[in-house]
Amino acid sequence: MSDTLMTPAELEAALREIGAQRYHRRHPFHKLLHAGRLRRGQVQAWALNRYYYQCQIPAKDASLLARLPTPEERREWRSRLVDHDGDAPGTGGIARWLKLTQGVGLDDGYVTSTAGLLPGTRFAVDAYVHFVRERTILEAVASSLTELFAPTIISERMAGMLEHYDFIREETLAYFRPRLKQAPMDSAYALNYVQQHAHTPEQQTAVLDALRFKCNVLWSQLDALYFAYVEPAIIPPGCFVPDDHHGTQG
Amino acid sequence: MSDTLMTPAELEAALREIGAQRYHRRHPFHKLLHAGRLRRGQVQAWALNRYYYQCQIPAKDASLLARLPTPEERREWRSRLVDHDGDAPGTGGIARWLKLTQGVGLDDGYVTSTAGLLPGTRFAVDAYVHFVRERTILEAVASSLTELFAPTIISERMAGMLEHYDFIREETLAYFRPRLKQAPMDSAYALNYVQQHAHTPEQQTAVLDALRFKCNVLWSQLDALYFAYVEPAIIPPGCFVPDDHHGTQG
Numbered sequence: 030m031s032d033t034l035m036t037p038a039e040l041e042a043a044l045r046e047i048g049a050q051r052y053h054r055r056h057p058f059h060k061l062l063h064a065g066r067l068r069r070g071q072v073q074a075w076a077l078n079r080y081y082y083q084c085q086i087p088a089k090d091a092s093l094l095a096r097l098p099t100p101e102e103r104r105e106w107r108s109r110l111v112d113h114d115g116d117a118p119g120t121g122g123i124a125r126w127l128k129l130t131q132g133v134g135l136d137d138g139y140v141t142s143t144a145g146l147l148p149g150t151r152f153a154v155d156a157y158v159h160f161v162r163e164r165t166i167l168e169a170v171a172s173s174l175t176e177l178f179a180p181t182i183i184s185e186r187m188a189g190m191l192e193h194y195d196f197i198r199e200e201t202l203a204y205f206r207p208r209l210k211q212a213p214m215d216s217a218y219a220l221n222y223v224q225q226h227a228h229t230p231e232q233q234t235a236v237l238d239a240l241r242f243k244c245n246v247l248w249s250q251l252d253a254l255y256f257a258y259v260e261p262a263i264i265p266p267g268c269f270v271p272d273d274h275h276g277t278q279g
Numbered sequence: 280m281s282d283t284l285m286t287p288a289e290l291e292a293a294l295r296e297i298g299a300q301r302y303h304r305r306h307p308f309h310k311l312l313h314a315g316r317l318r319r320g321q322v323q324a325w326a327l328n329r330y331y332y333q334c335q336i337p338a339k340d341a342s343l344l345a346r347l348p349t350p351e352e353r354r355e356w357r358s359r360l361v362d363h364d365g366d367a368p369g370t371g372g373i374a375r376w377l378k379l380t381q382g383v384g385l386d387d388g389y390v391t392s393t394a395g396l397l398p399g400t401r402f403a404v405d406a407y408v409h410f411v412r413e414r415t416i417l418e419a420v421a422s423s424l425t426e427l428f429a430p431t432i433i434s435e436r437m438a439g440m441l442e443h444y445d446f447i448r449e450e451t452l453a454y455f456r457p458r459l460k461q462a463p464m465d466s467a468y469a470l471n472y473v474q475q476h477a478h479t480p481e482q483q484t485a486v487l488d489a490l491r492f493k494c495n496v497l498w499s500q501l502d503a504l505y506f507a508y509v510e511p512a513i514i515p516p517g518c519f520v521p522d523d524h525h526g527t528q529g
Contacts (some may be wrong), residue, residue, distance in 0.1 A: 051516045051517070057511070147499075148403070148495035148498065148499040149499045149502060151406070152403045152405075152406040152499060153399075155406055155409070159405065241517070244516070245398035245401075246402075248398065248515055248516070249397075249398040249399045249515065252399060252506050252513075253399065253499070253502060253506075255511065256505060256506040259511075260510060261307070261505070261509075261511075263502075263505075265498055265499065265502060266301045266498070267301070267491070
């Protein structure tokens with residue numbers, strides 16, 4: 030913990046350094062995914078588990094929205110709910126994620142039931158929802174700052190998956206294209222917010238810790254996928270078993 | 280979900296069947312641990328991470344205690360707090376767990392800081408605390424029922440660790456011996472409680488689901504350990520790195 034106040038530029042640099050070290054772009058599962066080195070069943074497992082993250086994002090945004098004090102702040106944050114939930118049935122990020130799970134051959138009912146989810150996914154995502162509900166508004170906003178690093182990973186994922194997997198088409202990846210525009214707008218707002226609202230070294234430390242926490246949320250989801258479906262490929266009891274699974278079931 | 284009410288004996292049998300399939304005694308990390316096939320650094324990682332589970336148990340018990348309606352029920356549940364927190368400094372289950380972490384060569388300050396903890400451990404344990412805080416009293420009590428299966432795994436662990444690891448001595452395992460008596464008393468109470476209080480098929484289903492949830496909490500902690508320290512042995516950023524680590528760091 031630093032005991033001197035960073036300038037806004039120094040705080041941004043410190044946040045970006047955390048991203049460089051801890052963002053899940055560096056995780057071996059991401060590297061396998063975008064390099065085309067996963068079987069279809071492993072891509073299914075990723076899409077299925079990641080669905081739970083997508084569908085809980087509005088829960089965490091709504092709990093923050095409920096605590097924001099001004100109409101200006103609430104309007105800004107409300108746009109995230111619109112992005113994910115849409116304005117009509119079949120629109121919004123969650124519906125677009127289902128294009129992906131459909132595209133890789135999963136049934137909507139099975140996906141949305143979350144019956145085949147890895148416990149590690151559920152616990153990591155729920156930890157994020159609880160964090161945003163229980164911590165300060167400043168920490169809750171800061172925990173969204175992984176979006177600073179999203180455009181690069183999304184571009185890698187889209188290009189790599191389209192190139193390498195014959196079961197992935199442009200429309201399967203409908204989720205990602207709008208995120209290339211939404212994520213930078215969201216993260217610019219959140220970055221400015223933490224720069225303006227972290228007035229003490231302790232608050233700046235809390236902001237950095239919130240980003241570390243969030244990187245852990247994303248990273249450990251890929252740990253769970255890698256363990257269950259890549260190596261040692263031991264699927265926890267009751268979880269999704271791909272048709273082409275080469276390992277064992279716990 | 281069944282729509283007929285089970286007898287108390289049928290409910291117990293259904294609970295024991297869940298344990299037979301999902302309790303972490305079947306996890307490959309447990310098998311490596313008690314068979315003596317782990318390096319000292321891997322046993323350190325297990326003891327360090329499991330400390331966080333131990334130290335959060337009183338948090339979950341206290342939150343249930345706060346919601347129990349009668350002095351009789353509260354006195355019964357209070358004994359769990361006494362077991363874990365003790366009656367004086369240096370007594371109780373948490374202090375005895377530190378005998379284990381000390382015995383395998385870890386510094387108390389590092390262990391209790393939880394600085395080197397795997398995110399997967401933290402999220403799983405926190406999920407348990409939140410579950411007990413947020414679900415019905417019936418589900419909270421039911422989630423403790425993994426203790427039905429504890430004596431077998433504890434016996435295996437004690438015998439296996441003493442036999443196979445020269446850095447483990449009888450007093451290092453001080454935590455476990457009292458648990459051989461406490462766990463059956465606790466689980467007998469909790470089993471009777473859910474048999475008496477689950478009056479509908481829906482409540483019985485909730486009891487079974489609570490035990491499945493808790494098995495996942497224990498299982499996924501071993502998934503995270505296996506992934507980081509056994510295979511593929513990729514330690515998440517910022518987590519404990521044993522001196523004898525053979526893999527990489529994320």
